Amino acid sequence: MRWMFSIKGSLIFIFFIFNSVLIKAQDKPEGNKELGNISGNFQTDFQYYRTDTLIGAPKVPEKGLLNGWLNLNYTRGNFRMGARYESYLNPLLGFDPRFEGTGIMYKYAGYTQGDLDITVGSFYEQFGSGMILRSYEERQLGFDNALEGIRLKYRPLKGIYLKGFVGKMRSFFTFGTGLIRGADGEIQINEIVPAWAEKKLRINLGGSFVSRYQADEDPVYKLPENVAAGAGRMSLYYGGLTFYGEYAYKVNDPSSTNNFIYRPGEGTFLTASYAAKGIGISLSAKRIVNMDFRADRTAFGNNLNMSFLPALTRQHTYRLITSIRMLLNPTEK
Amino acid sequence: MRYFLLLVFCVGIFYTKNINAQSHTISPLPPVALKDLQGKTINTGDLMNEGKPFIIDFWATWCKPCILELNTIAENYEDWQKETGVKIYAISIDDARNSPKVGPLASGKGWEYEILLDENSDLKRALNVNNIPHTFLLNGKGEIVWQHNSYTPGDEDLLYENLKNLIAGKPLTH
Structure with a gap:
């Protein structure tokens, strides 16, 4: 445009x-x-x-x-x-x-019973900051990678949140070939430990795992059929001070976006911010190496992205710079 | 012809029309998990204001009209609270890129709202919000009684008028 x-x-x-x-x-x-x-x-x-x-x-x-x-x-x-x-x-x-x-x-159809929630059909999901999985809709940008399958959300204890799903990802009016499995857990320490409930310092810990299965039909290369990615995250809150850190790792995933190399992927995302009356400061740093993760290894363009790796650290008001998700090479930045 | 097309351009560009046919309908909030700025999970069922009406306003750091709206309301928020006891939940739909900037922006502007994060737009979708800003007025039982999309200066008066109408038990206007 x-x-x-x-x-x-x-x-x-x-x-x-x-x-x-x-x-x-x-x-x-x-x-x-x-x-x-x-x-x-x-x-x-x-x-x-x-x-x-x-x-x-x-x-x-x-x-x-x-x-x-x-x-x-x-x-x-x-x-x-x-x-x-x-x-x-x-x-x-x-x-x-x-x-x-x-x-x-x-x-979709869904049912919530107390601490258990089940969705059958289409759903949108995000693990952590979305480095290994984010499915969302942004219709003005022409993007929709809804997952279709079954998702469970469960809260076994106060402060523990679990999610798991199996599904396929939408690709325009069809679905991507890859079968996607994912699980995510988050622990909110201050909710679990009663002595910490009113503490000023709040700690949340989380971990997630996503795997894609796609049969190897390549006549030349021996491609990994199951590609796994995992991420760990931590958030700290102390008054107006907030810190968020996430590290993600993906096993070798030769795909058309990385020119079929076998190098594993790695990603680090750190943000720190401070907010007090009348003042706000925010810093963020990011390192991405070969983290482009798609529901089909042959996908191209703005399609079947499982990992959310926006090229710019800021979300913009206008469409042109917001719509270009892959302004920079997602394999290294 | 040129002038005609210029006119069409002027009239037609970003001509947005809202038809709201729901002045007498009431719907509860769908159950969705949000987060507050302290990382606590907040369910929509927890959004309450001690039996008094409250407002839900969808916004984002990149949305200029939303910030204009929230800034305008912020000027009168203290008076609104004194007169009606209303509470405003400003729900940001910023994604992971911008959500760490939500707290600094809100406190930088000196907003007194309850700020919540809807990082993957789950509540936005469940409430059929297409574009932001989108404002919901809820009664003391947590049911949506009125909503408004977009912001032009003066819309905050309409919102406040309806808030007072709701408390007085009068019909709401659009």
């Missing part, structure tokens, strides 16, 4: 109509708890394009492009279910053209 930002001068050659209609209709008469609660929303983004030979804007033979999303969620007591219908006819410029099509790729 680079040409979007090069509109200059007195004549405007390219016209956008960005018309977003949000319709929300939550229909539940007060006091009627039997029927549960349905909610939803609908969004369409339409753009009309005119050619501009002076700035080399790409030709759009369709003239108008449209993206649309319809969400429906239903909850009743501890039960929930929902689906999202998506339509990219055809995908707006700047979106991956592989999105072309319509369909329901996101549908």
